[in-house]
Amino acid sequence: MKQLVVGVGDGGATRDPDAVLVTYALGSCVAVMMHDSAAGVAGMVHYMLPEAPREEAQAAARPWMYADTGIGELLRLVQQQGADKRRLTIYAAGGAQVMNDNSMFNIGKRNCLALRKALWKYGLVAHAEETGGTTARTVRMEAASGRVWLHAPGGEPREMQRRASSAGMARQGG
16 A cells, blocks of 8 residues: 655645545644545645635645635645546534634634535535544545545554444535
8 A cells, every 4th residue: 555645734635546645633623534435546645724814825826725725726626637526525623722722813623613614615415424532533534435444543443434424425516
């Protein structure tokens, strides 16, 4: 297996069935993973902040860094590689409050809210999600199968389970 590391404020997609997308130490950051099994496409974004700056040049220079631009960029990239939006399985992890429970910035919570807002904007819903809490996570997605594995410090890796309801289906339109 080839490990493709997605760094903080970065993203990417692949059609390589031997690839595993991985991002480390998700604290308040959020990783969004998209997979289309029919097209054999997998992608991931690791965003840091909920909203891009109002200055378009700054936002355009680092689109992966923000939920509102990074999720759209990921969707564009996986579709460019052959994914169909209607077939995407979407996973999300991160958004923890790892520094201090009384933080006035609440970046983890704001990143989780931005996740839902951005997915709604693009007519998407997460099929599996592990967000919030106080623990950092490492996440891996197998490109071939779309299986996602979470690993928290001191714990064993475990597979994220997809919800078994129609609530996870992509919204029509958008």
